[in-house]
Amino acid sequence: MLTLDVLGYEEQGNVATLQLGHPVDVAVIRDLQTVCAYLEDESKSDVLVLRGNAERFCGEIDMRAFDPSRPLDIHGFHKWEKVLSWIERIPKFTIAVIRGRCVGAGLQLALVCDQRIAAPGARFRLDEVSRGFLPGMATFRLAKYIGLGRARSLVLAGKQLDAVEAERWGLVDQVVPAEGLDAAVSSLVAAWTPENAIALELARRLLNESYSIQYEEFIGNFLAAQHRAITSERFMELLKKAHSE
Amino acid sequence: MVSKLAESLPQILSVGTATPPDRYTQEEVLAMFDSVDPRVRGFYLNGHIKTRHLVLPDPVNGRREPESQEALITKHRRWSVRLGKEAIDACLSPLGLTPADVDYLACVTTTGYLCPGVSAYLVKEHGFREDVHRIDVVGMGCNAGVNTLQPVAAFCATNPGKLALMLCVEVCSAAYVNDGTLRSAIVNSLFGDGAAAVVLRTGSWVNPPGRKYGPRILGFESHTISDAMMTMRFDLYEGKLSFFLDRDIPYFIGSHVEKPIGRLLERFGLKRRQIAHWVVHSGGRKVIDSVKYNIGLTDHDVRHTLSVLRDYGNVSSGSFLFSLEKLLNERVVKPGDFGVLMAMGPGVAIETALVQW
Numbered sequence: 001m002l003t004l005d006v007l008g009y010e011e012q013g014n015v016a017t018l019q020l021g022h023p024v025d026v027a028v029i030r031d032l033q034t035v036c037a038y039l040e041d042e043s044k045s046d047v048l049v050l051r052g053n054a055e056r057f058c059g060e061i062d063m064r065a066f067d068p069s070r071p072l073d074i075h076g077f078h079k080w081e082k083v084l085s086w087i088e089r090i091p092k093f094t095i096a097v098i099r100g101r102c103v104g105a106g107l108q109l110a111l112v113c114d115q116r117i118a119a120p121g122a123r124f125r126l127d128e129v130s131r132g133f134l135p136g137m138a139t140f141r142l143a144k145y146i147g148l149g150r151a152r153s154l155v156l157a158g159k160q161l162d163a164v165e166a167e168r169w170g171l172v173d174q175v176v177p178a179e180g181l182d183a184a185v186s187s188l189v190a191a192w193t194p195e196n197a198i199a200l201e202l203a204r205r206l207l208n209e210s211y212s213i214q215y216e217e218f219i220g221n222f223l224a225a226q227h228r229a230i231t232s233e234r235f236m237e238l239l240k241k242a243h244s245e
Numbered sequence: 246m247v248s249k250l251a252e253s254l255p256q257i258l259s260v261g262t263a264t265p266p267d268r269y270t271q272e273e274v275l276a277m278f279d280s281v282d283p284r285v286r287g288f289y290l291n292g293h294i295k296t297r298h299l300v301l302p303d304p305v306n307g308r309r310e311p312e313s314q315e316a317l318i319t320k321h322r323r324w325s326v327r328l329g330k331e332a333i334d335a336c337l338s339p340l341g342l343t344p345a346d347v348d349y350l351a352c353v354t355t356t357g358y359l360c361p362g363v364s365a366y367l368v369k370e371h372g373f374r375e376d377v378h379r380i381d382v383v384g385m386g387c388n389a390g391v392n393t394l395q396p397v398a399a400f401c402a403t404n405p406g407k408l409a410l411m412l413c414v415e416v417c418s419a420a421y422v423n424d425g426t427l428r429s430a431i432v433n434s435l436f437g438d439g440a441a442a443v444v445l446r447t448g449s450w451v452n453p454p455g456r457k458y459g460p461r462i463l464g465f466e467s468h469t470i471s472d473a474m475m476t477m478r479f480d481l482y483e484g485k486l487s488f489f490l491d492r493d494i495p496y497f498i499g500s501h502v503e504k505p506i507g508r509l510l511e512r513f514g515l516k517r518r519q520i521a522h523w524v525v526h527s528g529g530r531k532v533i534d535s536v537k538y539n540i541g542l543t544d545h546d547v548r549h550t551l552s553v554l555r556d557y558g559n560v561s562s563g564s565f566l567f568s569l570e571k572l573l574n575e576r577v578v579k580p581g582d583f584g585v586l587m588a589m590g591p592g593v594a595i596e597t598a599l600v601q602w
Contacts, residue, residue, distance in 0.1 A: 040516075040518075089541075202538060205538075216291055217293075220534045221534050221538065223531070223534070224495065224496075224531070224537065224538040224539070225538040227496045227499055227500070228499060228500070228535075228538050228539050231500045
């Protein structure tokens with residue numbers, strides 16, 4: 001089993017749960033790397049649930065982590081982006097469960113998950129620009145969810161969304177009462193049966209790449225990915241099952 | 246600080262490449278072959294290739310006549326030796342070395358048959374010593390560079406301090422058949438001419454300042470897909486050797502590529518995410534896509550593979566060395582980084598090597 005410095009982790013059935021809430025610093029990034037390596041190499045779980053506490057989903061980037069007496073460099077931000085991209089590609093179905101503040105780094109993290117479920121009290125905001133820096137690669141991902149105009153409202157004007165607005169804008173997939181969050185996760189997991197993990201991984205990759213390349217290039221990517229899916233052992237089993245029914 | 250173990254492993258000291266002077270866009274080559282078939286146009290224009298270096302005969306009265314088999318063989322002999330010399334010089338001279346310093350010479354070519362082999366011409370004409378050990382690997386295809394790296398590395402491992410040079414030289418335009426068939430059009434739209442040389446040595450070595458080192462070679466894994474053997478082949482067709490590529494090749498390679506890569510990494514206790522550099526043969530757009538989606542590589546991982554394909558086409562056995570040269574020139578490699586060299590070709594072969602800087 002894995003040991004983490006600041007985050008909590010447990011597995012039950014086919015669901016792994018990562019407990020966040022801590023401000024983002026070097027220790028959090030290290031824990032997230034440990035979790036990703038464990039999920040990729042050893043874990044039998046099919047689903048990863050990322051949860052905060054009642055106050056916040058995940059803390060913002062801690063300004064005190066920067067030492068003003070020394071020249072700042074970019075490498076810490078690069079490490080953060082690398083681990084977000086790792087979570088985005090991890091071969092598990094990922095669900096962010098959001099209560100309270102989902103601001104800055106928290107929203108950046110929520111955007112790399114496959115699904116976002118929020119309680120009515122959840123609030124969404126990217127406050128980095130008002131604090132003098134940039135909201136990471138949320139600048140790359142956000143507009144794909146909500147469109148460029150709305151992304152400007154969040155990133156440039158620092159607009160805060162409540163849960164209902166966030167759902168209407170497409171930032172959140174479901175809003176459910178706080179006491180119903182566990183049930184909502186359970187029914188999402190139950191409805192989502194991992195028939196072929198390879199198909200999930202490839203479909204997600206294609207969707208993520210869909211905004212950046214031409215149709216002519218994309219069709220080649222799709223054919224390569226589809227070939228991998230239909231030649232997987234799991235797809236063969238599903239095919240035989242379909243024939244025997 | 247180089248460890249004792251690292252010093253006992255063969256290291257690529259330098260890479261050099263060469264291409265014929267004439268460079269053609271895909272549109273230019275298409276115009277020469279006079280094809281109006283939309284499928285042929287598609288092969289030329291939708292395959293990621295922009296330009297290729299080729300040796301093509303001058304037009305007579307505005308038309309390029311088909312070359313005879315004899316003319317093609319002569320072209321291969323003349324240009325394989327010429328490009329070979331240029332690639333060898335580009336590889337050796339930055340280190341202050343000459344062909345006379347080389348103890349083992351391995352020459353790889355598939356695009357023409359000649360006896361005596363390319364290595365004999367190079368000894369006669371390019372200053373290699375009379376006691377140089379020679380090997381010519383002929384007809385193995387695009388993968389042959391990685392195959393030949395195995396005996397070259399083995400020579401270095403058993404002869405510390407000796408220099409071994411491998412030359413991959415392909416005059417693909419000497420394998421062009423202009424017969425109006427679709428199969429020939431596919432081949433003629435893809436392959437380009439080019440040569441690449443690497444020099445290897447075991448033991449401590451200091452390159453001149455600013456000259457980037459290649460990696461040390463840790464091990465190889467091979468994979469032959471016999472079921473697909475006839476999907477890439479030369480046929481004798483109306484008196485000419487005509488190459489054939491089956492449309493399912495990318496998918497055969499895709500569904501097997503995990504096997505040699507998995508074995509290679511497992512043998513050294515490594516995960517895929519620990520490989521910092523992927524040096525993959527520029528076989529063609531679809532083959533590269535297939536490799537990307539089957540072993541989870543990004544466009545960034547195959548950036549050199551794609552740029553070599555775009556600028557040179559598929560230069561067959563030397564392709565992966567063109568990518569390696571680009572990687573070294575990029576100056577992003579750090580000591581300790583792991584890399585995988587990979588080339589695919591007839592057999593169907595997937596040849597891999599694990600390397601470390």
